[in-house]
Amino acid sequence: MASQVAASRPPGLADVAARAGVSHQTVSRVINAHPSVAPLTRERVQQAIAELGYRPNRAARALVTGSSHTIGLVTVKINQYGPAQTMLGLENAARAAGYSLSVSILDDATAGAMREAVDTFVAQRVDGIVALSTYDDAAEALAALDPVVPLVAVQVGGAEDRPAVGVDQETGARLATRHLLGLGHRTVHHVAGPADSQEARGRIEGWRSELLAAGAPVPEDMLRGDWTPSSGYLAGKVLAARIRGGEDVTAVFTANDQMALGLLAALHEGGLRVPEDVSVVGFDDLPEAAYFTPPLTTVRQDFAELGRRGVQLVLARMKGEDLHPEPVPPALLVRSSTGPSPARA
Template identity: 65%
Template sequence: MDTPTADAAPTRPLAMSDVAARAGVSHQTVSRVINRHPNVAVATRARVLAAIKELGYRPNGAARALATGSTRTIGLATANISQYGPAQTMVGLEHAAREAGYFLTVSVLDDTSARTLTEAIDRLATQSLDAIIALGTHDEAVRALRKVHTAVPLVAVLAGAEGHDPAVWVDQEAGAALATRHLLDLGHRTVHHVAGPDGFVEAAARARSWRAELEAAGAPPPSVLRGDWGPASGHAAGRELVARRRGGEPMTAVFVANDQMAFGLLNAFHEAGLRVPDDVSVVGFDNVPEAPYSIPPLTTVRQDFAELGRRGVQLVLGLLGGEQARPLPVAPQLLVRATTAPPARGRGRGEG
């Protein structure tokens, strides 16, 4: 076997020019393909991508950043990723960023305070990022976003229409209106509500819309029960509603602010001998993967988190391109399953 001599030149790393030579195109064309520029012929793009694969070429991110002024990286500051909504929103953002040829670097907050969110954004701003996305649902954090200034575009997600501008969000009030109207249209005289915890944008919006729909229909709004988004708090609310019903308060329909609490509520009703939907109809919110498999399958409001992520990244890209976009909120969808039905005659007061 021949042994390399001391005078042998070291093997140089692959360069963009090697890809250009293999594909028979210019250096600039290879750069356009790597940066996903739209003005490249389909056949040319395929030839360049094939050359990249054959050679095993990996673009030098640092060199590309120096040449283009872009790192193709978006920072995300988020909390509550243990909850379904924020977690799925983060997944949607990451997928949309990847599809657009961007990386997503994530800073997970220890809590939802304004100080923690502001500090996380400040840390992200010191890195070489093209833009920052703040995923905030707590009132205090959303208010703080209005006062944050960064050298790169800052977009808020899930913060609602009254939060930082620019922002993308699911229309929470429209979703709560769908749930409440569905129950009223079935013939229920009123709808009880198990709300999310104080201080959360979504909880306030859903409760506000629930009340507005009842008042518009001339239905008396019952006193609100409040949970913490978890099934145990939904179970406790269910037991309280059972006690109210046995005490003589009419109760035939419940709108619960998320599916996890609705699962706890269904369990409490089952323990008390209340049949769903024969005795009580229940609507949740989120459409978590377990919702179609509860007993009975849960009627709920679906939030399209993949679309929310796509719109969030689209807004970032538009801002980077100098656009002043005003995105519309993502529309929710009511999914009617087996936990809702018209009220049974004579039911709702004291039975169960």
């Protein structure tokens, strides 16, 4: 009976030590990334761990080391592409650094909900907390928190009091606007995101700043959407009607690719060709963007790099280091949805 129990139980520290031919203290040092282990010995222990399928007991490690090797992530509206990809980037970066990611997804970013999520993470003995703070309510809630573990913000679009990292939204919008002006368009119209989105406001600021810097007129009738294709479709219907009414609309920068998708559909229904009649630029670089009709010119956000810098920031704060990462630079990807202004083609 004893042998059956032994055969069925999960492998432990002693089993790894026996397989690798080292002491259990050496195995513990390897698991906790202690620097005093020779490379060949470390490799032998890691091979034994892989062969046996050993999984360290994180709760026991936390009691011994004072660290759970877990980072808490609190976020809202994870159904949107940007926050979802940011979460994946953070999870991959945390795993690469030897940490697991514990996620709390809130329905609303109220101060109470945010505080409860942070308090729960603290009770779970996480080593640090990352908050996705793209909306005003989340930013305001975070500003009121002062947990006992490091708390950093990721993917913010504006000023932030606490340590933070994000993609340079203004530069991305300027790249999109500059590209369209460079094709000879007199001005660029904008379909913005929600008014309470810090990212949307950053993209508005970049669009407006680039137009002013180029001496181009800034359209006063800016349209707004809610990031969804349906809101982009409604904006496209409005723009198509303006064009039919004689308004000079030849270039549109939409604040994300999903709204650009709806916009393209509305322009097509309105008998307008892209890019022959109207050029369109999006933002995000959805995996599907290259397969839109036509393939969409867009601004790419590097969510993997954003996750790496977010984890780097929270790890630095856990060590007491005063790290201030640079914003992640965006990149313009030119495809077939943009072309010369019809007046200059």
